[in-house]
Amino acid sequence: MPLVTFAPQLQRHVPCPPQQVPAGSLDAVLRAAFLAAPMIERYVLDEQGAVRKHVAVFVNN
């Protein structure tokens, strides 16, 4: 199962500990991770559902 961790700088605004979520597309993995901390969604995605311009998502790192 993928392990999703959010950068410490982001957790300064919204606490969200590392968590394992079901495998899937990047969108599905992120949305599963948002369930634990719904407030974090608007920090990572804009209102159009796109990853924010200055947010990077690293996969398999």
Add this chain to the structure above:
Amino acid sequence: MATLLLATRKGVFVVDRLTGGDWGIIAHHFQGDAVTRVFADPRDGAWYVALRHGHYGVKLQKSLNRGASWTEIPAPAFPKKPEHGPWANDETPWTVDLVWALAPGASNEPSVLWAGCMPAAVFRSGDSGTSWQLCESFWLDERRRAWMGGGNDHPGMHSVCVDPRDSRHITVAISCGGVWTTHDAGAKWELIGQGLEAPYTPPDLAFDPNVQDVHSISACTAEPDVIWAQHHCGVYRSVDGGANFTRLPAPMPGDFGFVIVADPSNPQRAWVAPAVSDANRYAIDGALCVCRTDDGGQTWQQFRSGLPQNHAYHLVYRHGLALAPATGSERVLAMASTTGGVWISADAGESWTTLDASLPPVAAVGWCGAG
């Protein structure tokens, strides 16, 4: 005793009278975060802070106890951009980049708030910020395709004036998109602002109300039909609610600037903070001043006492000068600059006391009444 809130590039500073009577900073919230606007609701005392995180977008925070604790509330947000139809190819992003204006509804609508944003749009909250609704008729007006961002990537709405006589009458201003008004709480909007001139545009557009770069507007509370405008190309005044503007004689030393503040009870009085026009944007001759008119803009006095006069390259932004809640004839003003200077005047702008000269860049100042 009023309290001053400073919205800076590195958080909100709270300024109050200290023991002995001097002004001083008593609290610092959201340290390190960019704050674009502060607003203290005079109806219920709530404080609102608009944040603009470089990575994480626009956020709103609210405090019901004068900053002792804060709660994040939803920020205005656009609906999904349509994939088909006339707006599918809209070049303006459907993403709020900046909350630039926060204003209370009229006294008979204690839970209503208005927000002006960049890209230029207006949102209404009917529940004290718990949720926001986009005024779609304004956002979907084809005329906005002609707007420009000026010095920004996109046009933005910086001024929202609610008519104290009629809560459904709202007047807003956009850089660069002119002055607009609604008489039905946002269902329909009318482009007003005849008389404003943008001489840098092609001649056939110079007086087009839809292209005007109005830097800020401010209405007189006692006579809301009197609206002052600091335009990119001069200072204007309207006596008919913004339908028509008359350009005023230039304040000395110049009529470029961003902020204009109307006196709430005297429709003949307003303040501006002139700057070098228009690419350089700093205090004229490196000497900061405030100008005030007491005769409807026919003449202006300039005041420099207490303000830096030597190599002072301050710029006062649209929301960088504000009048404290007025008590009788007393007029207390606060002014702050992009280079972190903050000054307070207790005599209607005629002399100033330095509060601080090295704060972060200040985007906006706001006053709140006694707690």
